[in-house]
Amino acid sequence: MTDQERDATLGICLMAAFSDGARDETERAEIERISRTLPGGGGADLPALYEDVRLGRRTLASAAADLGSPQARQLAYELAVCVCNADGSQSAPEREYLARLHSALGLAPEAAAAFSRQAEDVATLALPPAAAAAGVQAGASDPAAVDQMILSAAILNGALDLLPQSLATMAVVPLQMRLVYRVGKAYGYELDQGHVRDLLATVGVGLTSQAIEQVGRRLVGGLLRAVGGGLLGSLGGQATGSALSFATTYALGQVAKRYYAGGRTIDAAGLRQVFEQMLGEAKVLGERYAGEIQQKARAIDVGRLVESIRGG
Numbered sequence: 001m002t003d004q005e006r007d008a009t010l011g012i013c014l015m016a017a018f019s020d021g022a023r024d025e026t027e028r029a030e031i032e033r034i035s036r037t038l039p040g041g042g043g044a045d046l047p048a049l050y051e052d053v054r055l056g057r058r059t060l061a062s063a064a065a066d067l068g069s070p071q072a073r074q075l076a077y078e079l080a081v082c083v084c085n086a087d088g089s090q091s092a093p094e095r096e097y098l099a100r101l102h103s104a105l106g107l108a109p110e111a112a113a114a115f116s117r118q119a120e121d122v123a124t125l126a127l128p129p130a131a132a133a134a135g136v137q138a139g140a141s142d143p144a145a146v147d148q149m150i151l152s153a154a155i156l157n158g159a160l161d162l163l164p165q166s167l168a169t170m171a172v173v174p175l176q177m178r179l180v181y182r183v184g185k186a187y188g189y190e191l192d193q194g195h196v197r198d199l200l201a202t203v204g205v206g207l208t209s210q211a212i213e214q215v216g217r218r219l220v221g222g223l224l225r226a227v228g229g230g231l232l233g234s235l236g237g238q239a240t241g242s243a244l245s246f247a248t249t250y251a252l253g254q255v256a257k258r259y260y261a262g263g264r265t266i267d268a269a270g271l272r273q274v275f276e277q278m279l280g281e282a283k284v285l286g287e288r289y290a291g292e293i294q295q296k297a298r299a300i301d302v303g304r305l306v307e308s309i310r311g312g
Helices: 003-018 027-039 046-054 062-066 069-084 092-105 107-127 130-138 143-160 165-187 192-201 207-220 239-261 266-289 289-297 302-310
Strands: none
Touching: 003 046, 003 092, 003 192, 003 207, 003 239, 027 107, 027 207, 062 092, 069 092, 069 107, 069 165, 069 207, 092 165, 107 165, 107 192, 107 302, 130 289, 143 165, 143 239, 143 289, 165 192, 165 239, 165 302, 192 207, 192 266, 192 289, 207 239, 239 266, 266 289
Protein backbone atom coordinates (compact mmCIF):
# COMPACT_ATOMS: atom_id res chain seq x y z
CA MET A 1 0.00 0.00 0.00
CA THR A 2 1.38 3.38 -1.01
CA ASP A 3 1.37 6.41 1.29
CA GLN A 4 -1.36 7.93 -0.88
CA GLU A 5 -3.51 4.81 -0.58
CA ARG A 6 -2.91 4.61 3.17
CA ASP A 7 -4.03 8.22 3.69
CA ALA A 8 -7.06 7.73 1.44
CA THR A 9 -8.09 4.64 3.41
CA LEU A 10 -7.68 6.41 6.74
CA GLY A 11 -9.73 9.31 5.36
CA ILE A 12 -12.51 6.94 4.27
CA CYS A 13 -12.58 5.38 7.75
CA LEU A 14 -12.73 8.78 9.44
CA MET A 15 -15.61 9.75 7.15
CA ALA A 16 -17.32 6.51 8.15
CA ALA A 17 -16.92 7.45 11.83
CA PHE A 18 -18.47 10.86 11.20
CA SER A 19 -21.23 9.65 8.87
CA ASP A 20 -23.60 9.10 11.78
CA GLY A 21 -24.70 12.54 12.91
CA ALA A 22 -25.68 11.11 16.29
CA ARG A 23 -22.07 10.65 17.37
CA ASP A 24 -21.59 12.63 20.55
CA GLU A 25 -18.84 15.13 21.16
CA THR A 26 -17.02 12.79 23.54
CA GLU A 27 -16.58 10.24 20.76
CA ARG A 28 -15.47 12.91 18.30
CA ALA A 29 -12.94 14.27 20.79
CA GLU A 30 -11.59 10.76 21.33
CA ILE A 31 -11.18 10.22 17.57
CA GLU A 32 -9.33 13.52 17.33
CA ARG A 33 -7.05 12.48 20.20
CA ILE A 34 -6.30 9.18 18.47
CA SER A 35 -5.48 10.96 15.21
CA ARG A 36 -2.87 12.98 17.10
CA THR A 37 -1.30 10.09 18.99
CA LEU A 38 -1.10 7.30 16.41
CA PRO A 39 2.47 6.77 15.21
CA GLY A 40 3.04 8.52 11.90
CA GLY A 41 4.35 5.53 10.00
CA GLY A 42 5.74 6.24 6.56
CA GLY A 43 5.41 9.99 6.95
CA ALA A 44 1.65 10.04 7.62
CA ASP A 45 0.40 13.42 8.88
CA LEU A 46 -2.60 12.16 10.82
CA PRO A 47 -3.61 15.43 12.52
CA ALA A 48 -3.71 17.13 9.11
CA LEU A 49 -5.71 14.25 7.66
CA TYR A 50 -8.21 14.52 10.51
CA GLU A 51 -8.63 18.24 9.87
CA ASP A 52 -9.05 17.67 6.13
CA VAL A 53 -11.88 15.23 6.79
CA ARG A 54 -13.49 17.34 9.50
CA LEU A 55 -13.49 20.47 7.34
CA GLY A 56 -14.57 18.67 4.16
CA ARG A 57 -11.31 19.26 2.29
CA ARG A 58 -10.97 15.51 1.72
CA THR A 59 -14.05 14.04 0.05
CA LEU A 60 -15.24 10.56 -0.74
CA ALA A 61 -14.60 11.15 -4.43
CA SER A 62 -11.04 12.38 -3.90
CA ALA A 63 -10.22 9.53 -1.52
CA ALA A 64 -11.59 6.95 -3.96
CA ALA A 65 -9.50 8.46 -6.76
CA ASP A 66 -6.34 7.95 -4.68
CA LEU A 67 -6.91 4.20 -4.39
CA GLY A 68 -5.18 2.75 -7.41
CA SER A 69 -5.75 -0.99 -7.14
CA PRO A 70 -8.87 -3.14 -6.75
CA GLN A 71 -7.30 -4.68 -3.64
CA ALA A 72 -6.81 -1.27 -2.01
CA ARG A 73 -10.40 -0.29 -2.80
CA GLN A 74 -11.79 -3.51 -1.37
CA LEU A 75 -9.70 -3.09 1.80
CA ALA A 76 -10.87 0.50 2.25
CA TYR A 77 -14.49 -0.62 1.96
CA GLU A 78 -13.99 -3.47 4.42
CA LEU A 79 -12.41 -1.19 7.01
CA ALA A 80 -15.18 1.39 6.63
CA VAL A 81 -17.72 -1.39 7.25
CA CYS A 82 -15.75 -2.34 10.38
CA VAL A 83 -15.99 1.23 11.68
CA CYS A 84 -19.72 1.50 10.94
CA ASN A 85 -20.39 -1.81 12.70
CA ALA A 86 -18.22 -1.01 15.73
CA ASP A 87 -21.21 -0.44 18.02
CA GLY A 88 -23.00 -3.60 16.91
CA SER A 89 -25.33 -2.04 14.36
CA GLN A 90 -25.49 0.33 11.42
CA SER A 91 -27.59 3.46 11.53
CA ALA A 92 -29.46 4.70 8.46
CA PRO A 93 -26.82 7.42 7.77
CA GLU A 94 -24.05 4.80 8.03
CA ARG A 95 -25.82 2.50 5.58
CA GLU A 96 -26.25 5.43 3.21
CA TYR A 97 -22.56 6.30 3.51
CA LEU A 98 -21.49 2.73 2.77
CA ALA A 99 -23.76 2.67 -0.28
CA ARG A 100 -22.13 5.85 -1.58
CA LEU A 101 -18.70 4.45 -0.79
CA HIS A 102 -19.45 1.22 -2.62
CA SER A 103 -20.51 3.21 -5.67
CA ALA A 104 -17.52 5.59 -5.53
CA LEU A 105 -15.06 2.70 -5.29
CA GLY A 106 -16.68 0.81 -8.17
CA LEU A 107 -16.60 -2.49 -6.31
CA ALA A 108 -18.14 -5.70 -7.58
CA PRO A 109 -21.54 -5.93 -5.84
CA GLU A 110 -21.11 -9.56 -4.89
CA ALA A 111 -17.78 -8.98 -3.12
CA ALA A 112 -19.09 -6.03 -1.13
CA ALA A 113 -22.30 -7.87 -0.23
CA ALA A 114 -20.38 -10.95 0.92
CA PHE A 115 -18.21 -8.93 3.28
CA SER A 116 -21.21 -7.01 4.59
CA ARG A 117 -22.89 -10.30 5.50
CA GLN A 118 -19.76 -11.47 7.30
CA ALA A 119 -19.54 -8.13 9.12
CA GLU A 120 -23.12 -8.42 10.31
CA ASP A 121 -22.37 -11.91 11.66
CA VAL A 122 -19.37 -10.58 13.58
CA ALA A 123 -21.35 -7.62 14.92
CA THR A 124 -23.92 -9.98 16.41
CA LEU A 125 -21.23 -11.62 18.56
CA ALA A 126 -21.92 -8.92 21.15
CA LEU A 127 -24.81 -10.92 22.60
CA PRO A 128 -24.33 -14.69 22.92
CA PRO A 129 -27.18 -17.14 22.27
CA ALA A 130 -29.38 -18.25 25.12
CA ALA A 131 -27.60 -21.59 25.59
CA ALA A 132 -24.21 -19.92 26.08
CA ALA A 133 -25.69 -17.39 28.49
CA ALA A 134 -27.24 -20.16 30.55
CA GLY A 135 -23.86 -21.82 30.83
CA VAL A 136 -22.38 -18.66 32.28
CA GLN A 137 -25.20 -18.36 34.81
CA ALA A 138 -24.35 -21.79 36.20
CA GLY A 139 -20.93 -20.55 37.32
CA ALA A 140 -22.19 -17.34 38.92
CA SER A 141 -21.26 -18.37 42.45
CA ASP A 142 -17.61 -18.95 41.50
CA PRO A 143 -15.60 -15.73 41.02
CA ALA A 144 -12.67 -17.81 39.78
CA ALA A 145 -14.81 -19.05 36.87
CA VAL A 146 -15.63 -15.46 35.94
CA ASP A 147 -11.93 -14.53 36.15
CA GLN A 148 -11.10 -17.38 33.78
CA MET A 149 -13.80 -16.24 31.37
CA ILE A 150 -12.31 -12.73 31.40
CA LEU A 151 -8.78 -14.01 30.84
CA SER A 152 -9.87 -16.27 27.98
CA ALA A 153 -11.66 -13.37 26.28
CA ALA A 154 -8.60 -11.14 26.67
CA ILE A 155 -6.32 -13.79 25.16
CA LEU A 156 -8.69 -14.26 22.23
CA ASN A 157 -8.82 -10.52 21.49
CA GLY A 158 -5.07 -10.23 21.80
CA ALA A 159 -4.77 -13.08 19.30
CA LEU A 160 -7.25 -11.50 16.88
CA ASP A 161 -5.18 -8.32 16.82
CA LEU A 162 -2.21 -10.34 15.55
CA LEU A 163 -4.08 -11.48 12.45
CA PRO A 164 -3.83 -9.56 9.17
CA GLN A 165 -7.47 -9.88 8.09
CA SER A 166 -9.80 -6.91 8.50
CA LEU A 167 -12.59 -9.19 9.74
CA ALA A 168 -10.41 -10.22 12.69
CA THR A 169 -9.85 -6.55 13.49
CA MET A 170 -13.57 -5.94 13.53
CA ALA A 171 -14.30 -8.78 15.96
CA VAL A 172 -12.42 -7.24 18.91
CA VAL A 173 -15.03 -4.61 19.89
CA PRO A 174 -18.12 -6.89 19.64
CA LEU A 175 -16.28 -9.49 21.71
CA GLN A 176 -15.58 -6.89 24.40
CA MET A 177 -19.29 -6.10 24.47
CA ARG A 178 -20.05 -9.82 24.62
CA LEU A 179 -17.73 -10.21 27.61
CA VAL A 180 -19.46 -7.44 29.58
CA TYR A 181 -22.81 -9.02 28.76
CA ARG A 182 -21.66 -12.45 29.93
CA VAL A 183 -20.18 -11.10 33.18
CA GLY A 184 -23.43 -9.28 33.91
CA LYS A 185 -25.33 -12.48 33.17
CA ALA A 186 -23.10 -14.38 35.57
CA TYR A 187 -24.26 -12.11 38.38
CA GLY A 188 -27.94 -12.24 37.45
CA TYR A 189 -28.29 -9.14 35.26
CA GLU A 190 -29.99 -9.24 31.86
CA LEU A 191 -28.30 -6.59 29.72
CA ASP A 192 -29.08 -5.18 26.30
CA GLN A 193 -26.58 -3.65 23.89
CA GLY A 194 -27.51 -0.13 24.95
CA HIS A 195 -26.54 -0.84 28.56
CA VAL A 196 -23.27 -2.49 27.51
CA ARG A 197 -22.36 0.45 25.28
CA ASP A 198 -23.12 2.89 28.11
CA LEU A 199 -20.85 1.02 30.53
CA LEU A 200 -17.97 1.03 28.04
CA ALA A 201 -18.49 4.73 27.36
CA THR A 202 -18.53 5.46 31.11
CA VAL A 203 -15.03 4.04 31.57
CA GLY A 204 -13.80 5.88 28.47
CA VAL A 205 -13.84 3.13 25.85
CA GLY A 206 -15.57 4.54 22.78
CA LEU A 207 -16.64 1.84 20.34
CA THR A 208 -16.16 3.79 17.12
CA SER A 209 -13.01 5.52 18.33
CA GLN A 210 -11.51 2.19 19.38
CA ALA A 211 -12.23 0.78 15.91
CA ILE A 212 -10.56 3.81 14.33
CA GLU A 213 -7.52 3.33 16.57
CA GLN A 214 -7.19 -0.34 15.59
CA VAL A 215 -7.53 0.42 11.88
CA GLY A 216 -5.18 3.39 12.04
CA ARG A 217 -2.53 1.51 14.00
CA ARG A 218 -2.54 -1.28 11.46
CA LEU A 219 -2.51 0.99 8.42
CA VAL A 220 0.32 3.24 9.55
CA GLY A 221 2.32 0.15 10.47
CA GLY A 222 1.62 -1.63 7.20
CA LEU A 223 0.07 -4.54 9.11
CA LEU A 224 -3.02 -5.16 6.99
CA ARG A 225 -2.09 -7.44 4.17
CA ALA A 226 -3.32 -10.31 2.08
CA VAL A 227 -3.88 -13.56 3.94
CA GLY A 228 -1.16 -15.12 1.81
CA GLY A 229 1.34 -12.75 3.42
CA GLY A 230 1.45 -15.09 6.36
CA LEU A 231 0.74 -14.74 10.05
CA LEU A 232 4.29 -15.01 11.36
CA GLY A 233 5.41 -11.92 9.47
CA SER A 234 2.89 -9.80 11.39
CA LEU A 235 3.41 -11.15 14.90
CA GLY A 236 6.30 -8.93 15.89
CA GLY A 237 5.03 -5.75 14.27
CA GLN A 238 1.57 -5.98 15.77
CA ALA A 239 2.69 -6.88 19.29
CA THR A 240 1.76 -3.43 20.64
CA GLY A 241 -1.75 -3.59 19.22
CA SER A 242 -2.23 -7.09 20.55
CA ALA A 243 -1.10 -6.05 24.02
CA LEU A 244 -3.55 -3.14 24.01
CA SER A 245 -6.47 -5.34 22.93
CA PHE A 246 -5.59 -7.86 25.66
CA ALA A 247 -5.28 -5.17 28.33
CA THR A 248 -8.44 -3.27 27.38
CA THR A 249 -10.52 -6.46 27.24
CA TYR A 250 -9.17 -7.72 30.56
CA ALA A 251 -9.73 -4.37 32.29
CA LEU A 252 -13.30 -4.12 30.95
CA GLY A 253 -14.07 -7.61 32.19
CA GLN A 254 -12.75 -6.86 35.67
CA VAL A 255 -14.67 -3.58 35.83
CA ALA A 256 -17.85 -5.42 34.87
CA LYS A 257 -17.14 -8.08 37.51
CA ARG A 258 -16.78 -5.53 40.31
CA TYR A 259 -19.78 -3.53 39.10
CA TYR A 260 -22.25 -6.39 38.85
CA ALA A 261 -20.92 -8.44 41.75
CA GLY A 262 -21.35 -5.34 43.92
CA GLY A 263 -24.94 -4.74 42.86
CA ARG A 264 -24.14 -1.89 40.43
CA THR A 265 -23.38 0.54 43.26
CA ILE A 266 -20.13 2.00 41.85
CA ASP A 267 -20.56 5.49 40.37
CA ALA A 268 -19.05 6.71 37.09
CA ALA A 269 -15.93 8.14 38.69
CA GLY A 270 -15.37 4.91 40.60
CA LEU A 271 -15.77 2.83 37.44
CA ARG A 272 -13.20 4.93 35.60
CA GLN A 273 -10.80 4.61 38.52
CA VAL A 274 -11.19 0.81 38.59
CA PHE A 275 -10.70 0.64 34.83
CA GLU A 276 -7.45 2.62 34.91
CA GLN A 277 -6.16 0.50 37.78
CA MET A 278 -7.01 -2.76 36.03
CA LEU A 279 -5.63 -1.50 32.72
CA GLY A 280 -2.24 -0.99 34.34
CA GLU A 281 -2.31 -4.47 35.87
CA ALA A 282 -3.45 -5.98 32.58
CA LYS A 283 -0.52 -4.51 30.65
CA VAL A 284 1.86 -6.37 32.97
CA LEU A 285 -0.27 -9.52 32.87
CA GLY A 286 -0.25 -9.45 29.06
CA GLU A 287 3.49 -10.02 29.01
CA ARG A 288 3.00 -13.24 30.97
CA TYR A 289 0.46 -14.53 28.47
CA ALA A 290 2.20 -13.38 25.28
CA GLY A 291 3.08 -16.95 24.33
CA GLU A 292 -0.51 -18.15 24.79
CA ILE A 293 -1.78 -15.22 22.72
CA GLN A 294 0.51 -16.12 19.82
CA GLN A 295 -0.45 -19.78 20.10
CA LYS A 296 -4.13 -18.82 20.00
CA ALA A 297 -3.54 -16.66 16.93
CA ARG A 298 -2.04 -19.60 15.05
CA ALA A 299 -5.11 -21.71 15.82
CA ILE A 300 -7.80 -19.23 14.70
CA ASP A 301 -9.59 -19.90 11.43
CA VAL A 302 -10.93 -16.46 10.48
CA GLY A 303 -13.22 -17.98 7.89
CA ARG A 304 -15.03 -19.84 10.68
CA LEU A 305 -14.57 -17.15 13.32
CA VAL A 306 -18.21 -16.61 14.21
CA GLU A 307 -19.02 -20.31 14.31
CA SER A 308 -16.01 -21.16 16.46
CA ILE A 309 -16.61 -18.36 19.01
CA ARG A 310 -20.29 -19.15 19.39
CA GLY A 311 -19.38 -22.77 19.86
CA GLY A 312 -17.22 -21.85 22.85
